[in-house]
Amino acid sequence: MSEHDSAPAGAKPAPSNLVMRVLAALVLAPLAIAIAYAGGWLWVLLVTLVSIGLFAEWLTVIGAGSAALTGAGTVVIAMMGAAVAFGGLKTSVVVGLVGGAIVTLIARGKFVWAATGFAYAAAALLASILVRKDLVNGFSALMFVLLVVWATDIGGYFAGRSIGGPKLWPRVSPKKTWAGALGGFVASLVVAAGFAACGIGKAVPLLLISAVLSVVSQAGDLFESAVKRRFGVKDSSHLIPGHGGLMDRLDGFVAAILVAWIIGFLRHGVHSAGSGLMVW
Numbered sequence: 001m002s003e004h005d006s007a008p009a010g011a012k013p014a015p016s017n018l019v020m021r022v023l024a025a026l027v028l029a030p031l032a033i034a035i036a037y038a039g040g041w042l043w044v045l046l047v048t049l050v051s052i053g054l055f056a057e058w059l060t061v062i063g064a065g066s067a068a069l070t071g072a073g074t075v076v077i078a079m080m081g082a083a084v085a086f087g088g089l090k091t092s093v094v095v096g097l098v099g100g101a102i103v104t105l106i107a108r109g110k111f112v113w114a115a116t117g118f119a120y121a122a123a124a125l126l127a128s129i130l131v132r133k134d135l136v137n138g139f140s141a142l143m144f145v146l147l148v149v150w151a152t153d154i155g156g157y158f159a160g161r162s163i164g165g166p167k168l169w170p171r172v173s174p175k176k177t178w179a180g181a182l183g184g185f186v187a188s189l190v191v192a193a194g195f196a197a198c199g200i201g202k203a204v205p206l207l208l209i210s211a212v213l214s215v216v217s218q219a220g221d222l223f224e225s226a227v228k229r230r231f232g233v234k235d236s237s238h239l240i241p242g243h244g245g246l247m248d249r250l251d252g253f254v255a256a257i258l259v260a261w262i263i264g265f266l267r268h269g270v271h272s273a274g275s276g277l278m279v280w
Contacts, residue, residue, distance in 0.1 A: 002146040018243045029150070036132065036142050041085055043132050048081030053246045054254070057236040058117030061247070063230055064110045065099035073103050073118055077125060084129050089270065096122050124254040127261040134264075134274030140200050145213060146206070147191045147259045149253045151215045152184035158182020174223040181218055188214035205280035209263065213256045220255025224248070 035046050055073045059065040076099030083092035100118045105115030121187030131145070132138045158181025168176040192210035197205035224247055228236065264273030 012182075024241045032146070033153040036146070037139055039132055039139065042228055044081055044085040044129055047125055047128045048078060050246060050250070051121045051128075052077050053239070054124060054250065055117055055121035055237075057245045058068065058120060058227075059114065059245045061231055061233045061236055062113045063119065063231060064107055064114055066106075069103065069106050069114065072099070072106055075123070076100065076103060076118075079127070080122060081125055083125065083151065084133075089126075089130075092126065096126075123258050124250070126260045130270065131257060131261050131264065131273050131277070134272050136272070136275050137278045140195075141260065141277045144191070144195060144201075144206070144210075144278065145257050146253070148188045148199060148210045148213045149217045149256050151187040151191045152217045152252065154237070155187025156183075156184030156218070159186075163167055165270070169222060172229060176222075184218060185211065185214045188217075201278045202280050206278075209260075209277065210264075213260060215257040216259045217252035220252045223255070224251035226272035 025170070029095050052074050055077060056065065056070050059070055059073070079095045079099070082090045083089070083095060100115060100122065103118050104111045104115040124147065128142075132142045134141065156176075158179070159182065160175075160177045163177070163179035163183070165177050165179045167174060168178050168181050188210045189207055192206040195201050196206050214271060224236075230232065235244035236247035238251055239245050260277055261273045264276030266276065268276030268279075
């Protein structure tokens, strides 16, 4: 969730809430980076647990968080993660398709929403793992996506707070402003310029990709806001102090990592998506 979406329009963030956000970020960001660097089963384990959490929160938001539905989704997502970890991508996809159908049947009256939530979590799982599995450029590609998303959030937060102005899409997310969206966009370009300056990729392609991922990240944020507004929910959970739930924190990343993997896949194939994203 973009930072400037969490307090009343025109209001300054409560100092205690801002402190909680900063402290949580200072703990979680280095931990995520360390596990991403380690890669292998550690990264797969983290991504699998987070994807299970995303699905569970989605079910809570739509009011369908029964034990049977949550349990079924948890088992299927865990099996998908295990299959990918051992190199069985096709097995993982088959498990996801069959398991997703079972989850949809269990959901009954809310089968469309449950299926969408399962697809959301499964896409986050597969894209996050596959981008990192590239042995040559997996880590740099993953860090690029993470930093673009984080820069978009942080740039949007400070631009939205300091500049204000017209709202981006008041019906869906009444706190977001065009200034915040532009601030986040510009901040993402700084990340691309930094990578290029360090010799990690070429400037023009990275600037274009960061622009796309920043817009996609903000669209993912709006999508999650629209789902919560549809069901009258403010936060997906209270798991992360000052941030809300996993969906609130990762909505932009889920959209961005999926698009990043698609770009990499189209250029260099399934198992070299990181190189496809970073090498031009």
